[in-house]
Amino acid sequence: xxxxxxxxxxxxxxxxxxxxxxxxxxxxxxxxxxxxxxxxxxxxxxxxxxxxxxxxxxxxxxxxxxxxxxxxxxxxxxxxxxxxxxxxxxxxxxxxxxxxxxxxxxxxxxxxxxxxxxxxxxxxxxxxxxxxxxxxxxxxxxxxxxxxxxxxxxxxxxxxxx
Amino acid sequence: xxxxxxxxxxxxxxxxxxxxxxxxxxxxxxxxxxxxxxxxxxxxxxxxxxxxxxxxxxxxxxxxxxxxxxxxxxxxxxxxxxxxxxxxxxxxxxxxxxxxxxxxxxxxxxxxxxxxxxxxxxxxxxxxxxxxxxxxxxxxxxxxxxxxxxxxxxxxxxxxxx
Amino acid sequence: xxxxxxxxxxxxxxxxxxxxxxxxxxxxxxxxxxxxxxxxxxxxxxxxxxxxxxxxxxxxxxxxxxxxxxxxxxxxxxxxxxxxxxxxxxxxxxxxxxxxxxxxxxxxxxxxxxxxxxxxxxxxxxxxxxxxxxxxxxxxxxxxxxxxxxxxxxxxxxxxxx
Numbered sequence: 001x002x003x004x005x006x007x008x009x010x011x012x013x014x015x016x017x018x019x020x021x022x023x024x025x026x027x028x029x030x031x032x033x034x035x036x037x038x039x040x041x042x043x044x045x046x047x048x049x050x051x052x053x054x055x056x057x058x059x060x061x062x063x064x065x066x067x068x069x070x071x072x073x074x075x076x077x078x079x080x081x082x083x084x085x086x087x088x089x090x091x092x093x094x095x096x097x098x099x100x101x102x103x104x105x106x107x108x109x110x111x112x113x114x115x116x117x118x119x120x121x122x123x124x125x126x127x128x129x130x131x132x133x134x135x136x137x138x139x140x141x142x143x144x145x146x147x148x149x150x151x152x153x154x155x156x157x158x159x160x161x162x
Numbered sequence: 163x164x165x166x167x168x169x170x171x172x173x174x175x176x177x178x179x180x181x182x183x184x185x186x187x188x189x190x191x192x193x194x195x196x197x198x199x200x201x202x203x204x205x206x207x208x209x210x211x212x213x214x215x216x217x218x219x220x221x222x223x224x225x226x227x228x229x230x231x232x233x234x235x236x237x238x239x240x241x242x243x244x245x246x247x248x249x250x251x252x253x254x255x256x257x258x259x260x261x262x263x264x265x266x267x268x269x270x271x272x273x274x275x276x277x278x279x280x281x282x283x284x285x286x287x288x289x290x291x292x293x294x295x296x297x298x299x300x301x302x303x304x305x306x307x308x309x310x311x312x313x314x315x316x317x318x319x320x321x322x323x324x
Numbered sequence: 325x326x327x328x329x330x331x332x333x334x335x336x337x338x339x340x341x342x343x344x345x346x347x348x349x350x351x352x353x354x355x356x357x358x359x360x361x362x363x364x365x366x367x368x369x370x371x372x373x374x375x376x377x378x379x380x381x382x383x384x385x386x387x388x389x390x391x392x393x394x395x396x397x398x399x400x401x402x403x404x405x406x407x408x409x410x411x412x413x414x415x416x417x418x419x420x421x422x423x424x425x426x427x428x429x430x431x432x433x434x435x436x437x438x439x440x441x442x443x444x445x446x447x448x449x450x451x452x453x454x455x456x457x458x459x460x461x462x463x464x465x466x467x468x469x470x471x472x473x474x475x476x477x478x479x480x481x482x483x484x485x486x
Binding site for chain 2: 432
């Protein structure tokens with residue numbers, strides 16, 4: 001069994017704190033919903049280590065470059081791993097990644113969504129390897145995303161049987 | 163076991179009739195697809211009690227206000243509950259909500275999709291409570307939705323074993 | 325048990341080769357991810373028989389007509405069937421279609437996404453019949469899609485137990 005925590009340390013990766021909401025705000029939904037061996041995670045955006053929303057905001061292909069979009073997708077992946085670790089206790093409980101929907105806040109005419117979402121996919125493959133980490137995916141262009149974040153990703157992982 | 167029908171009556175909620183299509187039109191897909199214990203529901207929009215599409219149409223942040231968008235998301239939830247009740251026979255068969263994708267027809271620059279989709283989430287939590295009703299979700303901005311509806315929601319619930 | 329290969333031949337349908345990527349490009353994700361009895365397929369677009377991206381490119385309701393969009397959704401379905409056949413060995417392993425997300429690259433004001441995605445749904449029902457082929461679905465309008473393709477579809481099928 002892989003020791004994902006060791007692998008994160010080896011890669012020098014630190015998982016961020018939960019998303020910081022403005023004071024007085026609460027989210028009416030969980031970041032991760034576990035049903036049997038399935039763990040479905042809500043749409044996440046890019047955060048800094050302290051859980052604040054990571055700049056830059058805006059549309060990829062406009063205010064945000066493809067390289068910045070790739071970095072945002074990687075930060076989104078770290079935010080998802082943080083949520084999964086808090087909910088599951090350990091990322092070693094993940095038996096397989098299943099699929100993700102990679103949503104890119106897209107400027108008119110921007111059509112390189114896959115290059116952006118690769119920031120997420122490359123991270124997951126680095127951490128989990130090709131067997132566990134492989135996932136079906138779509139990478140598509142949204143008109144708008146909450147708070148102007150450039151990337152939002154949702155999806156599902158399968159857990160090992162108890 | 164909760165008696166969801168009683169709860170609906172207690173809240174004064176009436177589930178709408180199936181979506182009224184224009185005469186001669188048929189939809190080639192089911193509103194709910196049950197596979198084992200999983201019930202996946204198709205994208206629904208807001209309807210009135212008689213199944214007609216609920217006004218207002220248009221983009222949230224433009225012709226449609228956030229408050230109207232919230233109300234549309236709540237009506238969309240009632241339409242989904244109507245479809246689930248017709249397919250399942252009883253909403254008491256739902257063991258857990260799993261996840262939803264909340265799609266908001268968004269005017270340029272509108273980035274408060276979560277405030278809109280809360281109309282759906284608040285309804286589900288009112289009716290099913292926090293244990294059964296909790297669901298992973300995304301709330302995102304679409305370029306266009308069918309017939310100009312302001313909100314469309316799809317997702318999945320788990321059913322109790324027979 | 326239906327013999328889907330025979331049915332494809334009877335309908336005169338030929339499944340396309342895998343998507344041809346530009347030389348030197350690799351995709352970091354699988355077209356199909358099988359987890360137990362679930363097979364989740366990644367977002368596919370329309371391809372020609374040789375795996376090249378099928379014209380026309382652009383937005384439905386703008387450069388691309390509804391009829392061309394319908395044809396693109398049908399080609400997208402054939403591309404998905406090709407990926408499933410390569411991954412599963414035989415399409416007869418499919419016990420049931422579950423759901424799809426039908427994404428239409430939409431010109432401003434275009435709201436007939438269901439008419440476009442019917443190109444996919446009609447194909448699946450022709451090949452698999454109404455029991456196996458029925459699927460929950462959404463048909464929605466995206467701001468942009470990769471490489472300017474007019475349609476992208478992702479989803480899931482259930483496999484027969486071994």
